[in-house]
Amino acid sequence: MPTHIRAALGAALVAPLLLAGCADNTSSTTTVDAKQVSAKIPEKVDPDTTITVGAPDTQVALKLSGQLDKLPFKVKWANISGGPQCSEAFRAHSLDVCSAAEIPSIHAHWTGLDTKLVAAKFRKDPLKHPTYEIGIAPGADIDTLKDLRGKKIAYSPGQAQGALVLRILAKAGLTKDDVELVELPSTGDVYPSALGNGQVDAAPLGGVNIKRYPAKYGKDGAKTIQHGLRDDPGHLWVPTESVEDPQKAAAIKEFVKYWARAAEWADKHPDEWIAGWYVKDQGLTRADGEYLVKGVGHPDIPADWTSAVARQQKTVDLLAKETGKKTFDAEVLFDLRYESVAADALKSGAGEGT
Template identity: 80%
Template sequence: MPRLAPLILTALTCASLLVGCADNTTSSTAADSKNLAHIKIPEKVKANTSITVGAPDTQVALKLSGQIDKLPFKVKWANISGGPQCTEAFRAHSLDLCSAAEIPSIHAHWTGLDTKLVATEFRKDPLKHPVYELGIAPGADVDTLADLRGKKIAYSPGQAQGALVLRILAKAGLTKNDVHLVELPSTGDVYPTALGSRQVDVAPLGSVNIKRYPAKYGKDGGKTIQHGLRDDPAHLWAPTASVSDPQKAAAVREFIKFWARSEVWIDQHPEQWIDGYYVKDQGLTRADGEYLVKQNGHPDIPADWTAAIARQQKTVDLLAKETGQKKFDAGILFDRRYESVAADAVAEAGQPR
């Protein structure tokens, strides 16, 4: 591994603590993946039922749309989201539901944590509105995916960015042995800093970093290129233990309805979302918020998960091949009792999906 700047070393240490703690406290065998199809979810949720949810953006959306006080049960909000944080909270039995991409549930299965995906969302026109672009360091001489051979690529195992790197290599006809993977967490400005200081040649950039990186390093030759792959899966994710409990399962179902409608509300109220979330909650500039609204495109909430599971299976198979893990049926990660809940809620509210 190349010598790392202090900022990156600090970030790498923090990420290692998060991921390492999870891996070291569980069995190396895969999770049992309990089948919940036979467990009936009650038609109504009791008002005193409580679930802890890590979905900060949904919390803001429900406040802005005036829906948060209409939840028919108790919600304790946790200011966390994403794979590493949610995984740790799941293991500590302190979280019932969170927002995450596709990879954390796969990684959890391989490290013995039984979880379920209970809601699924994509982006309409996903190739036009990708979640990530490849940041290219000044002087790296990368213009196409074929140029990745022999390059130093930032890699975050167990997260969406890490799996995307492997998928991009496969598309280019390469394997991880054809490049130099540099393990770095994808948090904050770690990837842009590593690119700008030329400690890595390539890194997947998301959110405002897609805009900020070339603005800051473009004069030196820094740029981004498209990878041409779908990278848009987003989920609500739960420990199997939580959705095995009938009342919590009912609360999760009702929460999914509010979540789905809030996703469409965000799409239909961009000005309120920019001001209330990106500017006031996230501390971004209005220009950054406007960019992100345009970058994010429109939500696609499917009523049928068949295609989503098939895409997840391809990811499982690729990761198993590249990491030495055992293949498994991706369908076990999805709790199909909830399959049409989100789409039905949107339809009932008269909102387009």
């Protein structure tokens, strides 16, 4: 079965689970007592060590760049990524590494799931290359952020899109009480469809939906507007129990290096990346792939996480204020032993592929 068909079927099957997962996590009131892991990571990884990784794009980039067979440990690849799927897998002790934005780790902390961020990636010129734009429904009469007052907005708690909605409202001088938040999963074309049929007035749209939504509904008055906020964090996210295991911690350290090189390779080889990932794996058209590559911009992988932690703290404080949760020190979400690993790997240049 082609990958894009599998993905569509998967989205249909996963959507109810995401709703159930979000509902379950939101109802929990247990906040994890997170602490930093301080044990030194072994210099070498045992080649028999196995970690399970949910980062499909990295898997493809490693294969295309010829690096996949160079990993000095064993990997079981899981075709999942993002907060809801990965947090459920973490709870089931069936996943060691996941690709996710910044919000899932915050949500996990508030729901008793002990996790760490072990890699951080942003976008150069993030305001020029935003991850999301705000989709506006036909006839919604929204031209600026302040026009969101009194409107119905698609909202996915525990995910990047949900936090972005709260940040957008804060920028506009509004709170969630000034609008109607409509809880919907942000998978597939749920948000574009909800906008097109008038279920919501506004929704954060990402990826190819930024292009497709106005193309499909523009004749009726649909459009997108910019929000003017940074929305670019990307992380490798792990359960703390995995980095507390010395050999898994060593394997994860090596994986972080390959993850960084894979991101750099994809940036430097756009034609191969479009053909191998967007077209062959994701089932998109060449034009869609070119649009997405142009919109992503170049990766920024910092060696110092000071700014990343500070941005994370602002998000923690905002979410705490808007959801009634207790704020906490965002630094506990980061495993600082990995702070410079990805950036150092890019400096060394070893194994970056051709």
